Amino acid sequence: MKTLTKLLQGIAVAATVAPMAAHSQDLRVLSSWSESYAPVTEVLDPFLEKLEEESGGSMTLTRFGPETVPPFEQLDPVSRGLFDMLFTNGAYHYNDTAVGMSLDALDGTASDLREAGVWDFVDQHYQDRGLKLIAVLYDLNGYHIMLKEPLGDDALSGRRIRGTPIYHPVIEALGGSPVVLPGSEIYPALERGVVDGAAWPTVGAVGFRWFEVADHMIRPSFGQVGHPVFMSLDTWNSLDASTQETIARAAEAYEAEAVENFNQVVSEEEAVLAEEGMTVTELADSYAEQLNEAWYSGVMELAAEQSSEAIATLREMAREAGLAP
Known part of the structure; x- marks a missing residue:
């Protein structure tokens, strides 16, 4: 824990000296899994590539794994802006809130969540905790x-x-x-x-x-496995309206693509x-x-x-x- 604290303090100092996310849109993405978990390379990475492509190259995203911050301790550093984005599962931060975990119990796609207002409800719940919901990437194979x-x-x-x-x-x-x-x-x-x-x-x-x-x-x-992608609310608010719109549009489109990517991974x-x-x-x-x-x-x-x-x-x-x- 002392090592983790020192690491986060170092990141905080670096962010203070050079707040990259606010100006150059060079975003640090934290993943709850290493590349041993196939969805990291087959689902998350294509999403990050899509965001970079849709931004016209003005936004870059660098992925960090659980060797940087342990999976069950990742929500807090992202909410505080020490990292900009998080790819995780709701059960991993149950001690903070169980709303994300409940998504695994539902029967429907991310599009269904949006149509029912559930997506927006979850988004607002996490915004109250310093996080912006960007996407829910579902593995419907459960x-x-x-x-x-x-x-x-x-x-x-x-x-x-x-x-x-x-x-x-x-x-x-x-x-x-x-x-x-x-x-x-x-x-x-x-x-x-x-x-x-x-x-x-x-x-x-x-x-x-x-x-x-x-x-x-x-x-x-x-069941079904939800992989919510969050962004630090401070990072989100630091982006201009055009960039926010680009991210939101690309994320909603990718939610459907992610289902097919998961299906391919499971089949393989x-x-x-x-x-x-x-x-x-x-x-x-x-x-x-x-x-x-x-x-x-x-x-x-x-x-x-x-x-x-x-x-x-x-x-x-x-x-x-x-x-x-």
């Missing part, structure tokens, strides 16, 4: 659970499954016992038998080589996993029918513990717009 052994008739009964709190309702609905571990410990935990499986987005097993220690993946998947990963011997293990219908409701209710109830009023409003908006399963 989440799944990887297993060392295939499913039986009793689903996950008696099995220990790695999962942060957001996964617990699904794991428990399938009879499993949740074990909280950071993503970096999934491989050794599976390898040593500390856990019998691990919950994660459907993208990731190839880059992190989890197929070496888990041979099966549960289907159907559940599934092909590699098949080659490596990982197979699909199907849930019995009686359990599969519980998945989406367990996910939605679990995510929303957990989110309400942190941001009760905002989540109550968002749930009502989602219900009226048909975005709740």
Whole structure:
């Protein structure tokens, strides 16, 4: 933590001496994942390239990863303008606000969020915290659970499954016992038998080589994975109206492109996993029918513990717009 504090202090001093974002529009982009997570290079980087292209070369964006600031500590330095943009998942800053995390429980595209007013509601919520929502890049393929052994008739009964709190309702609905571990410990935990499986987005097993220690993946998947892109509100307000309009227009257009990019990544990963011997293990219908409701209710109830009023409003908006399963 002392090292991180010194790093952020150094960035703050540099920003004071030469406030690049305000004048040259040279923006620093923080990512919650390294390049081992394929969406960084296959979804985020094309978005950054699009923004640079749409700006006519007047804006450059440089990406930094979790080696710079740990994933769960990234919201604050971006809100304070020490970095200009953030590519993350809402669950990573649950202790600050759970509104972003709730997006993973909804049933719809970013366009649907905009039409229902949910996108603007989330945007305003984060603006009150010093951040401007730029885009919601959705992976509609959602989440799944990887297993060392295939499913039986009793689903996950008696099995220990790695999962942060957001996964617990699904794991428990399938009879499993949740074990909280950071993503970096999934491989050794599976390898040593500390856990019998691990919950994660459907993208990731190839880059992190989890197929070496888990041979099966549960289907159907559940939920959808939101990757909100935020900008420091100070940075946003420092940009001229034309640049703001360019970013907003390009971001809205890219939200649809991102869905296709995620689909391509998932398709490529599934092909590699098949080659490596990982197979699909199907849930019995009686359990599969519980998945989406367990996910939605679990995510929303957990989110309400942190941001009760905002989540109550968002749930009502989602219900009226048909975005709740």
